Amino acid sequence: MNNLADLELEMLDIRPNIETVAINSVLELHHLLAQLGGIEKVVSSIKSMKPMIIMVVEQRSELQRSGFSKPVHCSFALPLEFV
Numbered sequence: 001m002n003n004l005a006d007l008e009l010e011m012l013d014i015r016p017n018i019e020t021v022a023i024n025s026v027l028e029l030h031h032l033l034a035q036l037g038g039i040e041k042v043v044s045s046i047k048s049m050k051p052m053i054i055m056v057v058e059q060r061s062e063l064q065r066s067g068f069s070k071p072v073h074c075s076f077a078l079p080l081e082f083v
Contacts, residue, residue, distance in 0.1 A: 004028050005038040007045060014049055021051040030058050 004025075014021060023046055032038030046054065 003031070003035075004042055005032055005035055007042070009045055009048060012049075021049050023049070023051045023054040023056075025055070026057045027059065029056060 029039065029042065032042055
């Protein structure tokens, strides 16, 4: 798999009622901005995994204006803080 948007939940053996799920994404999500619906698909998949914690690391860029933060904020109802 070369692209995070190609990830299908069936590829993973996730047992959210038995295991604690953590998501760690480092320098990956910004690549999805070029793909129509890429961010929305990945955010939806992440949400369905019911993670206890999500850590996203991206280089500082124009993520707020690029449409990156809206799907994340709407799906998880969490404010994003760009540090």
